[in-house]
Amino acid sequence: MLREQLGAQAEAIRQLTHQLDWFKKQLFGPKSEKQVYDLPGQDSLFQPDEAPLPEQPDDAEKRTIKAYQRGTGKKQRDDDCLNDTGLRFTADVPVEVIEHLPPELTGPEADQYEVIGSKTTYRLAQRASSYVVLKCERPVFRRKGTEKLITTPAPFNVLDNSLADVSLLAGLLVDKFQFHLPxxxxxxxxxxxxxTLSRSTLTNLVKRAIDGEPAEFGK
Structure with a gap:
């Protein structure tokens, strides 16, 4: 009776060991991304004992490679670059001039110094807003000696009774259709x-601008 129990336990241990080896093979052995096929008659390409070792070069073929050092030379700039930073811009780009005065020229002994030149540094900056409100003031007047009031007419606008300037309409269309900005x-x-502006207002402005006559934008 004891011998039969030991034999059954040994058989159970053998089966469990076989299952454990199979699971280890699934985790760590060569396998496909889709399904693993265990073919005993097919040799494995990943057996560590049979895998060919890479050939080691002979000592005579070994050579020392110098460590790579990143170059610090100055970049080649085009002739039309504004300065060494490579910043270029057209004449219609607004330029804000900022004057930096050192303490020597603003202190109590400023009269002891004289300015003999200046150095210029250009930097590309971004402002918080790219929009501006045009405040058009139109005088209301009358001829002396009369009571009739005369109101200066409003400047021409592409869209009648619209809050949008032609520059805003052009910007909306360019950003939407050229730069794909929704x-x-x-x-x-x-x-x-x-x-503060509703999104539906922008939609209506774009629609009216598209439906408008092209000649109106050239006035």
């Missing part, structure tokens, strides 16, 4: 600039 993102940008 109107809801343009609306978010306008809100971040501190301007």
């Amino acid at each position: 109107l809801y993102r343009q609306h978010q940008r306008i809100q971040q600039a501190g301007i």
Whole structure:
């Protein structure tokens, strides 16, 4: 009776060991990404004992490679670059001049120094808002000796009774169709600039601008 129990336990241990080896093979052995096939008659390409070792070069073929050092030479700039930083811009780009005065020229002994030249540094900056409100003031007047009031007419606008300047219409169309910036993102940008405007207003402006006559934009 005891011998039969020991034999059954030994058989169970053998089966469990076989299953454990199979699971280890699934985790750590060569396998396909889809399904593992255990073919005893097929040799494995990943057996550590049979895998060919890479050939080691002879001592005569070994050579020392110098460590790579990143170059610090100056970059080649085009002739039309503004300065060594490579910043270029056209004449219609607004330039804000900022004067930096050292303490020597603003202190109590400033009269002891004289300015003999200046150095210029250019930097590309970004402002919080790219929008501006045009405040058009139109005088209301009358001829002396009369009571009739005269109001200066409003400047021409592409869209009648619209809050949008032609520059805003052009910007909406260019950002949407050339730079693929959706109107809801343009609306978010306008809100971040501190301007309250509904998204439907932008949609209507774009629609009216597309439906308008091209000649109106050239007036």
